[in-house]
Amino acid sequence: MKFIKGVLLFALLFILLVGCSSNSQSTSANVSNKSTSDQPGKKKIAVLLYSHTFQFMVALDQGIRNEAAKQGVDVTVLDGQSNSQTQLNQIQDSIAKKVDLIILDPANSDEIAPGVQKAKAAGIPVITVDGVVSKGANVVSSIAFNNEEAGKMAAKYITDTLGKGTALELTGAPGEYHAILRGGGFDKGLALDSGFKVQTKNADWDAQKSKSITADSLTANPAIKAIFTHNDDMQRGVLSGLRQVGKFVPAGKKGHITLVAVDGTPDALNRIRSGEQDATVNQDPFVMGSLAVDTAVNYLAGKQVPKQQFTPPALVTKKNVSDPNLWGNKFKGN
Template identity: 30%
Template sequence: MKPQLGVAAAVAACLFAVAGCASGANTTGSGTSGANGGSSASFVKKDPLILGYSVYDQTDPYFIAYAKGVQARAAERGAKVVISDSKDSAQIQVTGSSQLISRNISALLITPVQPDSLPATISAAHAAKIPVLVGDIGAKGDYDYFVQSNNEAGGAQGAEYLCKKFDDGQPHEVAFIRDDPGHAAGEARGKGFKDGLAKCSNLKLVSEIPGQTIEAAFKAGQDIFAANPNVEAIFGFNSNAVQGAVRAAETSNKKPVIVGFNGDPIELEMIEQGKQEATVAQDPFGQGQALVDAALDLLDGKEPKFTDAASNTLEQPTTLVTKENLADFKAKLNKQ
């Protein structure tokens, strides 16, 4: 239809703007649309009912699980799903989202590569009477729904595990391989971890170094052990940080307690092998399901489930996984 083609062109024109976005764009914003009435969009539930999902990267195990959650719930509720793989590229995502909007979808689900690129896409979708629901990473603009893990509480879970592990009254040194500055989820995890660690008087955070990639985390781990040879525990903000920490420990002949965040398959394998003690696991499959439920609520004129209605946000709990509950956790994943 002509209006939709015009919308697609308008979004595609934002490519140059997206290319100039800062790398620290993963900052959670506040939406004022959808069920809270801030948007002027009047959403249309079309027939056939099709949901478009712009996924971050279809080669990443976390986002593969996310897409499976979207597809499973959509099938349960009689909706079809069209997926656009952004391949970890903001430019590809903008173009792919515009193409989804032009395909007669009823709702746009999106896991943003760069949240700063969302406002233009959201405006284009709203012009086509399509709600926009954001899954993970961060959200900006007049979005209608945002689901993510409770990252701060998850960070606190990691700290609580270490507090119990070293509950002997003796001093122990801890290090933190954190996210690069400016990423909302990583900052929330770090805050939860550091605030939680501060409650344990015998644990001291002696080093905090960024390690976004496995190689960067490996270097961070080496630097940690070189400067603080008595470090007994490392908390990694994601599975890359943990993999780097494990490699650094092996090459430095150290055996620290390593706790991670995400619950990716590689982490579960390292827990089974005894290289990692615990991980704070997210539920990407469940988040994908929540996106679909919220999309259909909005299309039916209902208010979705929120934990913070002011920002149109649902935060989901995380699960601490150790060797003790690993088998049960993996069995649950196998049922998804």
């Protein structure tokens, strides 16, 4: 009987020891896996970007993350894949996760409006960056680039450089905020000079479409003297199209077709240096990203923020292409 009691006592002690050890390991694991977003008081911001396809968008992502690290807020950056439905799903997920604020670069101003309204109904404020949403879907603040002025700036460069002639304009997707304003500014700028005519064709921001349109347009009208694209990436297609029909001539040579775009990407700066592209209108994504996060932090702290904030355009040519302050010269890639 004493032997049996001893065995039972030993078994009971063993079970208690194993249980204590197991609880201790579980607690340790929970602490080590705890993310910074779970820290009490740390604000959570969901960042829904239009796309990561373009260098500009990657730089905007970097600008947002850099400022978030300085401000001590937690950000989750998602790629909208140029698709409104994807972004609507991301808004719904952000609502379910109870984030404190959403920073949004919309794929389409009209299509994203219902998602913004849902976020507002859930008590989650929205700030737009780079793009806007339609009226009726109120946002806390809109961080934007002066796209219309950029279009005017591109037109002025062309008219000042050439004096008169025909320009080909390759646009972003119809109905998109940037395309409407850049195209409107460009057309207004050219209208100030009666010596210029413009042919406008939709290229959907796409380099491959730009290539075929350029080749076809130059074949039909060899008198085209300038090509303006709504973003820098389309200039890749323009150059391929010009070479395809034997119309590419380096800058400074007789027969050169003046090429101007908007964004100020690293690739565009390199093309300007090599004499392939003449100019670009710079919009700084690092500044935009930083301003968006700063605005978000101020709003969440109960401060008043401007309803709309614009970052200014700046013309880049061979004269200032090596300026170290240009975002394209600071960009380090993914």
